[in-house]
Amino acid sequence: MQPLPEEFYNRETTRVARELLGHLLVHHTAQGTTLGKIVETEAYLQGDPACHAAKKMTPRNRVMFGPPGRAYVYFTYGMHYCFNVVTNAEGVGEAVxxxxxxxxxxxxxxIKRxxxxxxxxxxxxxxxxVQAMGITKEHNQCILTQGSLFIAPSLEPPPDIVTTTRIGIKEGVxxxxxxxxxxxxxISRK
DNA sequence: CTATTGATTGAT
DNA sequence: TCAATCAATAGG
Incomplete structure (x- = not known):
C-alpha cells in the first residue's frame, strides 16, 4: 500500500475533492493502524468566501498556499480539529x-480514541x-506523499458521486x- | 490590547 | 435547540 503521489493533489481542487472519494486514509502509529475509506469531502477555493485562505495569508492558513499533498489541520470551536489536504499548485490557497x-x-x-x-x-x-484516526495539530503541514499518515489508492472502481452544498459555513452556502x-x-449528519 | 466567532459535536 | 470552550483573527 503506497501513498498517492504529489501529482494527484496538484490539480484543480474540485477535481481532487471528487476523486478522493473511495480512496483510503491510512495512519500507522505506535498504537496500531487505522484505515478508512473517504466517503465525503468538501472543496475550499480561492475567491470562495468560506475558504480560510479567502483573504490574505495568515499564520494559520499559510500551509494552504504551500505545495500540494500537505496536511492542513486547524483547531476550531475551542475543542475540535479538522483535517484537510492541500491541493492545486504552490501559491494557490486551496484545500479539500x-x-x-x-x-x-x-x-x-x-473506539478507544x-x-x-x-x-x-x-x-x-x-x-x-480526526479523533478516530489519531490525527493531531502536530500533523499540520505534514507531507502526505510519504510517512505514516497518507492516502492510498482505492482497489475498487470509482464510486457514484452526489454533489451538494457545504455544511456548517455562513458564506458561500x-x-x-x-x-x-x-x-x-x-456520511456526516444522519 | 479587546471582542468576536467558528469548515463541530453531543446532550437535551 | 443549545452549551461547551478557546485560538485565530480583525480592529483600535
Whole structure:
C-alpha cells in the first residue's frame, strides 16, 4: 500500500475533492493502524468566501498556499480539529476538507480514541475522524506523499458521486462544493 | 490590547 | 435547540 503521489493533489481542487472519494486514509502509529475509506469531502477555493485562505495569508492558513499533498489541520470551536489536504499548485490557497470515512481497519483503536462504540459515529464528521484516526495539530503541514499518515489508492472502481452544498459555513452556502459517495451509510449528519 | 466567532459535536 | 470552550483573527 503506497501513498498517492504529489501529482494527484496538484490539480484543480474540485477535481481532487471528487476523486478522493473511495480512496483510503491510512495512519500507522505506535498504537496500531487505522484505515478508512473517504466517503465525503468538501472543496475550499480561492475567491470562495468560506475558504480560510479567502483573504490574505495568515499564520494559520499559510500551509494552504504551500505545495500540494500537505496536511492542513486547524483547531476550531475551542475543542475540535479538522483535517484537510492541500491541493492545486504552490501559491494557490486551496484545500479539500475530509468530512467522513467509512472505518475499515483498526475499529477497536478508533473506539478507544473516540470513547464511543458505534461504528457509524466513529468517522462520520470532520472532527470525529480526526479523533478516530489519531490525527493531531502536530500533523499540520505534514507531507502526505510519504510517512505514516497518507492516502492510498482505492482497489475498487470509482464510486457514484452526489454533489451538494457545504455544511456548517455562513458564506458561500450555495456553491456546489460538497461531494459524497451515493448511498454510503457513513456520511456526516444522519 | 479587546471582542468576536467558528469548515463541530453531543446532550437535551 | 443549545452549551461547551478557546485560538485565530480583525480592529483600535
Amino acid at each position: 476538507l475530509i468530512r467522513a470515512l467509512e472505518p475499515l481497519e483498526g475499529l477497536e483503536l478508533m 473516540r470513547g464511543r462504540p458505534k461504528p457509524e459515529e466513529l468517522c462520520s464528521g470532520p472532527a470525529r475522524l 450555495d456553491l456546489p462544493l460538497r461531494f459524497y459517495i451515493q448511498g454510503n451509510k457513513f
